[in-house]
Amino acid sequence: MTGGSLLASTLDLLAIDPPGWGAVLLLGLWHSVLIAAGAFALGLAIGILGAYGKLYGGPVAKDLLAVYTTVVRAVPELILILILYFAVTDLVNQVLLAMGREKMQISGIAAGIIVLGVVQGAYATEVLRGAILGVPAGQIEAARAMGMPPTLLARRVTLPLMLSLALPGLANLWLIATKDTALLAVVGFAELTQATRQAASTTKAFFTFYAAAGVLYLALSILSTLVFAWLERRARRGQRPVQG
Amino acid sequence: MLRELLLPRRLVMLGLLAVIIALVVAYGRWTWLGEPKYQALILRGIGNTLILLVVTMVLGMALAIPLGLAQAVGPWYLAGPARAFCGVIRGTPLLLQLFLLYYGIGSLFPGIPGIRESWAWPILRDAWYYAILGLSLSVAGYEGEVMRGAFKAVPHGQLEAARAMGMPRFTIFRRIWLPQALHRVLPTLGGETVLQLKATPLVAMITVVDIYAVASRVRSETLITYEPLLLLAVVYLGITGLIVALFGWFERRVPQKTA
Numbered sequence: 049m050t051g052g053s054l055l056a057s058t059l060d061l062l063a064i065d066p067p068g069w070g071a072v073l074l075l076g077l078w079h080s081v082l083i084a085a086g087a088f089a090l091g092l093a094i095g096i097l098g099a100y101g102k103l104y105g106g107p108v109a110k111d112l113l114a115v116y117t118t119v120v121r122a123v124p125e126l127i128l129i130l131i132l133y134f135a136v137t138d139l140v141n142q143v144l145l146a147m148g149r150e151k152m153q154i155s156g157i158a159a160g161i162i163v164l165g166v167v168q169g170a171y172a173t174e175v176l177r178g179a180i181l182g183v184p185a186g187q188i189e190a191a192r193a194m195g196m197p198p199t200l201l202a203r204r205v206t207l208p209l210m211l212s213l214a215l216p217g218l219a220n221l222w223l224i225a226t227k228d229t230a231l232l233a234v235v236g237f238a239e240l241t242q243a244t245r246q247a248a249s250t251t252k253a254f255f256t257f258y259a260a261a262g263v264l265y266l267a268l269s270i271l272s273t274l275v276f277a278w279l280e281r282r283a284r285r286g287q288r289p290v291q292g
Numbered sequence: 293m294l295r296e297l298l299l300p301r302r303l304v305m306l307g308l309l310a311v312i313i314a315l316v317v318a319y320g321r322w323t324w325l326g327e328p329k330y331q332a333l334i335l336r337g338i339g340n341t342l343i344l345l346v347v348t349m350v351l352g353m354a355l356a357i358p359l360g361l362a363q364a365v366g367p368w369y370l371a372g373p374a375r376a377f378c379g380v381i382r383g384t385p386l387l388l389q390l391f392l393l394y395y396g397i398g399s400l401f402p403g404i405p406g407i408r409e410s411w412a413w414p415i416l417r418d419a420w421y422y423a424i425l426g427l428s429l430s431v432a433g434y435e436g437e438v439m440r441g442a443f444k445a446v447p448h449g450q451l452e453a454a455r456a457m458g459m460p461r462f463t464i465f466r467r468i469w470l471p472q473a474l475h476r477v478l479p480t481l482g483g484e485t486v487l488q489l490k491a492t493p494l495v496a497m498i499t500v501v502d503i504y505a506v507a508s509r510v511r512s513e514t515l516i517t518y519e520p521l522l523l524l525a526v527v528y529l530g531i532t533g534l535i536v537a538l539f540g541w542f543e544r545r546v547p548q549k550t551a
Contacts, residue, residue, distance in 0.1 A: 108305075111301065111302065111305060112305075119525075119529070122486070122528065122529050123490075123525045123528050124489070124490035124491075124492075124493050124528055126490075126493045126494065126504065127493065127504070127521060127524050127525055127528065130521055131518070131522075131525070134517050135518075223382075223383075227384070227385040229385075230385035230386075230388055231385075231387065231494075233387065234497070241385065241387055241388055241391070244388070244391075245391065248395065248396075252399075254395040254396045254398075254399040255392070255396035255397060255399060255400055257396075258388060258392035258395065258396040259396065261388055262380075262388055262389075265383060265388065266379075266380060266383045266384055269383035270379075
């Protein structure tokens with residue numbers, strides 16, 4: 049095979065229209081981004097609650113949260129995903145049966161978001177706890193002295209001020225979320241890695257498809273890095289630059 | 293430490309934990325643990341996981357040091373490729389990298405005429421070496437970035453003093469720059485080793501038999517869903533504890549001046 053025809057056949061394989069697999073890969077990428085975004089949002093919600101619980105919660109809440117973050121961060125994501133996947137689907141079906149409804153198949157995207165979200169939540173808890181601790185105590189004390197209720201204080205003072213401190217850690221978490229979606233291939237979700245595996249084993253062009261998927265992931269991560277850099281600049285506007 | 297565990301609420305939590313463990317042990321299906329076939333497999337799996345972890349950390353760090361150095365002080369024609377390498381490794385999922393190496397590059401080799409008769413063929417065919425290569429490159433990518441920061445963080449005075457004493461460049465690197473950089477990253481390295489441990493089960497996806505692959509085999513042969521996964525979680529928790537303790541001991545051995 050000459051170089052020219054090799055390139056042509058590669059382009060044929062990656063074409064968007066059906067004999068090519070481009071559309072399948074792009075759909076996989078879309079699913080990956082969707083799951084990553086959902087898991088990141090869920091993780092952020094768990095993280096905010098967890099961070100406040102760890103900082104201001106009662107002793108039992110603190111202990112329970114410590115167990116959650118330690119266990120999730122010590123066990124490989126792959127195994128957590130398997131355990132949570134079976135546990136979550138089992139639990140939902142048990143609840144449905146108890147309510148007298150039919151069993152149902154949970155959609156892959158929903159299960160993926162929940163499972164990865166619980167994993168992300170543990171990391172987000174630690175990132176946000178550190179960031180909240182970095183907010184000058186005087187700001188929070190001043191708001192309390194003005195009689196602000198706790199939720200208003202969190203919304204107007206703590207959360208906006210900690211954003212610039214939390215963003216580098218959150219950017220890391222987002223990149224981990226996009227890459228962890230690849231692990232869902234193990235339970236058979238049609239995200240990018242699974243779609244690539246299908247395309248590769250059907251056409252036997254293993255190298256072409258894995259390299260193409262690598263380029264897609266890389267593009268996603270470069271784009272994310274740019275977006276987070278912009279967000280951080282925005283969150284830091286008005287702050288005095290550090291003198292080197 | 294013990295005193296903190298004996299607080300009333302913690303005693304209640306420990307009691308609950310004991311009850312849960314007792315329930316899992318009593319009602320779970322654990323008979324497969326008694327079979328000699330599976331016992332041997334589990335030991336082999338744990339051994340393979342540990343070998344993979346140690347070998348790839350060592351090889352990866354050996355690659356990470358030049359990568360970090362190139363990024364920190366190298367000329368542009370070394371710094372550029374090093375930065376690109378770290379970016380690619382950190383920007384794509386490890387699972388995909390392993391697939392690309394084993395199925396992608398591995399599928400190109402049989403097309404080379406005469407390769408099946410050569411001495412290299414048993415190595416090129418064996419997933420184990422692809423796993424070592426993939427995991428080592430991953431360590432190199434992540435740790436190269438860590439080492440870049442560490443090399444930059446060594447105080448200038450140290451290097452200037454060494455230069456003033458007339459030390460040759462390589463001796464400065466070997467005696468002063470590298471040891472101080474490594475000392476600085478020791479706490480980070482402990483965390484990164486735990487992350488690397490958590491990455492090792494991915495090699496089961498390219499047919500390497502580590503502890504995760506053993507558990508998957510038990511699950512498919514006995515049709516038991518949860519128990520092998522729980523065993524896996526316990527094994528990984530144990531190894532994580534071991535790594536944390538080891539690095540803690542290591543850090544205490546190197547005295548550090550605290551202000």
